[in-house]
Amino acid sequence: MSGNPEPLSPRAKLAVTAGKAAAAVSRAAGKGSGSVIGGRVALKLDPDLLARLAGHLDVVLVSATNGKTTTTRLIAEALRASGPVVSNALGANMPAGITSALAGGSDSRYGVIEVDEKYLAGVARDVTPKAIALLNLSRDQLDRAAETRMLAEHWREGLSGTEAVVIANADDPLVAWAASSCPTVVWVAAGQEWKDDAWSCPSCGGVLQRPGDDWYCGDCGFRRPPPTWALHGDYVLSPDGVAWPIQLQLPGRANKANAAMSAAVGAVFGVPPKIALERMYSVQAVAGRYDVVTYLDRQLRLLLAKNPAGWLETFSLIDGPPAPVLLSVNARGADGTDTSWLWDVDYTRLAGHPIFVLGDRRLDLAVRLEVAGLEFRVCDDLDQAVRAAPPGRVEVIANYTAFQDLRRRIGN
Amino acid sequence: MNETSLRLVWIYPDLLSTYGDQGNALVVERRARQRRIPVTRIDVRSDQPIPTSGDIYLIGGGEDRPQRLAAERLRRDGGLNRAVANGAIVFSVCAGYQILGTEFINDLGRPEPGLGILDVKSVRNDGDRHVGDVLADMDERLGLPPLTGFENHQGNTLIGPSARPLARVRIGNGNGTGDGTEGAYCDTVFGTYMHGPVMARNPLLADMLLKLALDVHALPRVDEQWYEALRAERIAHATQAAAARS
Numbered sequence: 049m050s051g052n053p054e055p056l057s058p059r060a061k062l063a064v065t066a067g068k069a070a071a072a073v074s075r076a077a078g079k080g081s082g083s084v085i086g087g088r089v090a091l092k093l094d095p096d097l098l099a100r101l102a103g104h105l106d107v108v109l110v111s112a113t114n115g116k117t118t119t120t121r122l123i124a125e126a127l128r129a130s131g132p133v134v135s136n137a138l139g140a141n142m143p144a145g146i147t148s149a150l151a152g153g154s155d156s157r158y159g160v161i162e163v164d165e166k167y168l169a170g171v172a173r174d175v176t177p178k179a180i181a182l183l184n185l186s187r188d189q190l191d192r193a194a195e196t197r198m199l200a201e202h203w204r205e206g207l208s209g210t211e212a213v214v215i216a217n218a219d220d221p222l223v224a225w226a227a228s229s230c231p232t233v234v235w236v237a238a239g240q241e242w243k244d245d246a247w248s249c250p251s252c253g254g255v256l257q258r259p260g261d262d263w264y265c266g267d268c269g270f271r272r273p274p275p276t277w278a279l280h281g282d283y284v285l286s287p288d289g290v291a292w293p294i295q296l297q298l299p300g301r302a303n304k305a306n307a308a309m310s311a312a313v314g315a316v317f318g319v320p321p322k323i324a325l326e327r328m329y330s331v332q333a334v335a336g337r338y339d340v341v342t343y344l345d346r347q348l349r350l351l352l353a354k355n356p357a358g359w360l361e362t363f364s365l366i367d368g369p370p371a372p373v374l375l376s377v378n379a380r381g382a383d384g385t386d387t388s389w390l391w392d393v394d395y396t397r398l399a400g401h402p403i404f405v406l407g408d409r410r411l412d413l414a415v416r417l418e419v420a421g422l423e424f425r426v427c428d429d430l431d432q433a434v435r436a437a438p439p440g441r442v443e444v445i446a447n448y449t450a451f452q453d454l455r456r457r458i459g460n
Numbered sequence: 461m462n463e464t465s466l467r468l469v470w471i472y473p474d475l476l477s478t479y480g481d482q483g484n485a486l487v488v489e490r491r492a493r494q495r496r497i498p499v500t501r502i503d504v505r506s507d508q509p510i511p512t513s514g515d516i517y518l519i520g521g522g523e524d525r526p527q528r529l530a531a532e533r534l535r536r537d538g539g540l541n542r543a544v545a546n547g548a549i550v551f552s553v554c555a556g557y558q559i560l561g562t563e564f565i566n567d568l569g570r571p572e573p574g575l576g577i578l579d580v581k582s583v584r585n586d587g588d589r590h591v592g593d594v595l596a597d598m599d600e601r602l603g604l605p606p607l608t609g610f611e612n613h614q615g616n617t618l619i620g621p622s623a624r625p626l627a628r629v630r631i632g633n634g635n636g637t638g639d640g641t642e643g644a645y646c647d648t649v650f651g652t653y654m655h656g657p658v659m660a661r662n663p664l665l666a667d668m669l670l671k672l673a674l675d676v677h678a679l680p681r682v683d684e685q686w687y688e689a690l691r692a693e694r695i696a697h698a699t700q701a702a703a704a705r706s
Contacts, residue, residue, distance in 0.1 A: 187478060195523040247474030247505070253529045255474060255507040266507075385592070386610050388655045391483030411690040415660050418686045419483075419490045 056100060084140050087148030098143060101150040102175035105134070105159035108313060109175070109212075111168040111203075112183030113196075114358045116141065118298065118334045119183060119306040120162040125331055126314035126324035131157030139335050142167055143174075158317070165199050169206020177212045179316045181309055183238065185222040186245045186357040187392070189384030196245050200226040215312045217305075218275040221263055225250035228273065236312050237261070237278035238305040241364065242357030244392065279308040284321065286311070292321045297332045300365030336455050340441070343458050344434045347441040348374075350460070352451045354383070356392035362445055369400030372437035374430075376407035376450035383448050387412040395420045401443075404433040407450045430457050465498040466673055469514035471540070472506045475530045476556050479612065481520025483657030484551065488516065488666045494682045497670065506530060510539030514548055515673040521554030521612075521655060524567035531559045531572055544577045549648040549672050551665075553658060554613055557643070557651030558582040564615065578651055579620030580644045585636050589614050593698040594632030594654060596642045599624055604668065606630075607642065608661045608694045609654025617653075619644045626652055631702045648672055661694060663687045 090097055108127070110120045117139040124135040134153025136146055141162040150159055163171045165185070172180060182203070187196050203226035207214065216227035218235040222245065227233050239261075246263075249256055254267030264271035276287040282304065283291040294307045307328050314324035333339035337352045353362040366373065379385050387409050395417055403424040405413045410426050417424045427433040434442060446454055470485045485501060492499045504510055506529065510517075517540060522530065534540055544550060550560065558564035561580035566572035569584075591612045598604040607627045616636035619625055626643030627634065634642025634653060643652035652658055659666045667679055 197523065197525065244473075244477065248526060248529065253525065255505060386479065386612060386655060388480030388483065388610065388657055391480030391486065391657055391660070392477075411686065411693050412660075414686040415690050416483075418683075419486050419660070421490070 084142075084145045084148065086151070087140075087144030087146065090144075090147055090151065098147050098150065098171070099174045099176075101147065101153070102159055105150070105153065105156060105175075106317065107159040107161060107175045107177040108179045108181065109161050109163050109168065109172055109177045110181045110183070111163045111165050112181075113165065113186045113188050113355065114361070115183050115302055115306045116162045118303060118331075118337070119181060119310055120160055121331050121334050122306055122310035122328045123181065123313050124158075124160040125327045126310055126319050127158045127160060127317060129314075129319050129323050129327055130317060133158045133160055135160040136162055137335070143171060146171060166202070169202055172207060172210060172212070177210075179313055180207065180210065180212045180214045181313050182214060182216040182223045182227055183306070183309055184217055184220045184240055184242075184357065185226070186242050186355060187389065188355040196222065197248075197250055200250055203227075204229050213316050215309060215316065217309065218273050219261065219263075221246040221256060221272075222250050224273055225270065233273070234277065234312050234316070235273045235275040236309050237275035238308050239279055239301065240305075240357075241301070241360050244356070277308060277312045279305050284308040284311050284325070286315070286321050290321075292325055294325060295329050297329065298334070298338050300361060302361040302365075336451070336460055339460060341458055341460050344431065346434050346437065348434070348444050348458070349441060350451065350454065350458075351443065351445045352448070353445050354447050356389055359393040359445070363394075363397040366401075366443040366445070367441060370438065371401060371440050372404065372442045373398055373401040374404045374406070374433050374437065374442055374444045375413055376405075376430075376444070376446040376454060377410070377413050378408040378447060378450040378453070379412075380408070380449045383450075390416045395422060398422060402438050404437060406430065406433055407446065407453075430454060465500045466492060466516070466670075467500050467502060467511070467514045468492075469502045469504060469511060469517045471504055471510065471517055471519040471556070472530050472533070473503050473520075474505045475526035475533075476520040476522040478523055478526075479521045479554070479655040480657050481518070481553060481556075481655075484518050484520065484553065484659040484666075487657070487659035487663060488518070488669060491663060491666050491682060492670055495670070495680050497674070506533045510534070510537050510543070512539050512543045512546065512548075514543055516669050517543060517548055517550045519550065519552045519556030519559065521556060523555075527555040527559065527564075528566040528568070528572055530555070531564075531566075531574060534559065534575055535573065541575055541577060544649060547648060549669055550577065550650065551669055552578075552649075552651045553655065554653050557653065558615055558617065560649060560651055561617065562620075578644055578646055578649045579623040580617050580651065581620065582615045582617045585614055585616045590633040590636055590653070592632060593694060593701065594629060594634060594642065595695055595698045595702075596627035596629040596632070596634060598627045599645070602626075602645075602668065604662070604664050605691075606695065607652075607654060607658075607665075608691055608698065609652070609656045609658050611653045612655060613653050615653075617644070617651075622646055626650060631698045656694075660687070661691060 136149035625641035
């Protein structure tokens with residue numbers, strides 16, 4: 049499916065070189081991996097660079113509110129069965145970060161690219177993807193991000209003429225509505241625990257009926273598209289009716305859903321589900337998420353949960369009581385500065401766990417847990433919380449910048 | 461109040477629960493139970509009729525399109541208007557606050573009639589969206605400590621002659637009309653732009669609703685430790701941020 053790399057124009061070559069130099073300067077200055085600044089410099093010198101860098105690749109785009117970094121990783125592993133892959137594996141998912149990642153892919157056959165929800169339509173226009181995976185959409189950072197249904201509408205309009213095969217989650221009404229304008233869709237019943245952003249029909253505003261796993265609008269008839277792939281417990285059912293066991297090192301139902309979606313993407317490129325799934329087993333931790341680390345002689349499992357849907361999926365994968373749980377919440381720019389979302393999360397699911405609370409907004413969490421009738425202890429920092437935790441592996445759940453803070457503290 | 465149990469009605473969680481609005485219901489419920497007041501919470505989806513026998517009605521914030529759908533369904537249903545005519549207590553936030561008024565601008569950019577149970581009218585603010593921490597002094601007749609909350613809205617709300625401002629902003633925008641007002645109330649109907657949720661950051665507002673419903677002047681004390689700590693932190697944060705801006 050891929051041709052020979054088209055030689056880059058002198059301007060594009062200069063842009064790539066300048067971008068690499070900027071990234072090296074950024075790294076040397078201790079300002080992170082430099083992938084974003086490198087891409088920004090390069091894109092400024094050559095605005096069409098993204099399209100040019102992707103020209104020789106079979107590109108897969110992955111977008112969602114939750115699970116896009118992990119699924120990008122799983123798809124990349126699956127496709128490596130049939131050729132070299134370039135990917136923005138560290139989650140730099142806006143045009144500059146994507147450009148920077150692709151600049152390292154001149155010898156690759158596939159580009160597996162995570163894309164921020166807001167940029168999906170634009171990136172899809174630039175890179176002419178062969179496949180687009182759409183996992184889920186739910187509320188996230190409402191003080192600065194677009195409203196959830198508006199995002200679905202943006203996808204719907206931006207992808208309506210795409211030549212890509214769209215692999216979409218049939219169990220998320222917003223995703224189903226966004227994808228249903230695309231000419232070629234592979235529907236996957238991947239599940240979606242969080243339902244509170246899709247009680248209204250995205251098409252007509254009617255109230256959605258949700259008997260069992262099904263959903264439909266009683267007013268306009270918009271309904272769950274019949275899936276050809278389905279997640280069923282620990283198995284994924286492929287279109288020929290075969291049940292393939294999903295064995296992952298990554299925990300939880302949500303990751304099984306990500307694997308099911310990834311198997312369906314692999315099949316678009318001729319990778320058989322058996323091989324795709326076997327390869328996915330090798331994925332252990334993704335950008336530090338799900339990592340089990342030792343800190344102060346204790347085992348900590350690091351779990352990232354950025355929004356209500358993510359917290360809900362995370363609660364379902366942690367060890368049962370009496371495993372100690374440490375919660376950390378910040379509300380800096382990248383997290384969204386409004387903490388109201390804490391009240392959309394059902395913390396009574398943590399009943400029976402010893403709970404330790406930290407982060408910039410630990411007092412918001414404290415009131416939330418008090419009202420939920422839970423026992424908890426507010427801590428000043430990670431060390432205090434870990435020392436206070438009773439025996440057992442500590443499940444650490446944090447939102448975005450709180451997670452970064454923890455990793456920095458642990459040295460992970 | 462109903463003889464056996466206080467009836468707490470949460471209106472349209474399917475449309476108007478975008479900013480943790482369930483929190484207001486949870487705080488009212490919790491603080492009632494801590495006083496051994498039996499509570500029945502009734503969540504009413506937008507395809508169900510609004511019960512008219514509730515004691516306290518809560519209506520939350522939401523996005524522009526769900527707001528229009530909610531207004532259409534509430535007007536058609538008529539139950540909330542009947543409940544208010546019977547003296548029910550209503551506490552509304554953001555999109556819900558606008559719906560209680562006489563008119564607001566809907567997602568299609570057109571004026572949409574509200575329920576007319578609070579004398580306010582909302583228009584669209586042409587400038588930047590109002591986003592951030594707010595600190596305001598409560599209307600002195602309410603006898604409550606300062607209001608702290610988080611605002612996130614594009615609307616400006618004008619208060620008519622039969623309603624009073626709920627509070628006067630020290631920091632933030634509130635109603636956004638430049639007159640320093642935030643929220644509005646009249647008798648037992650209240651509206652605010654404050655998220656947070658507002659009851660979590662101002663638990664005495666929840667107590668005020670309970671006192672109105674029970675027709676009492678005082679309630680037994682509950683543990684305020686974490687509420688107080690959170691209030692102090694948010695008020696200090698808003699004050700410092702405002703000082704840094706000026």
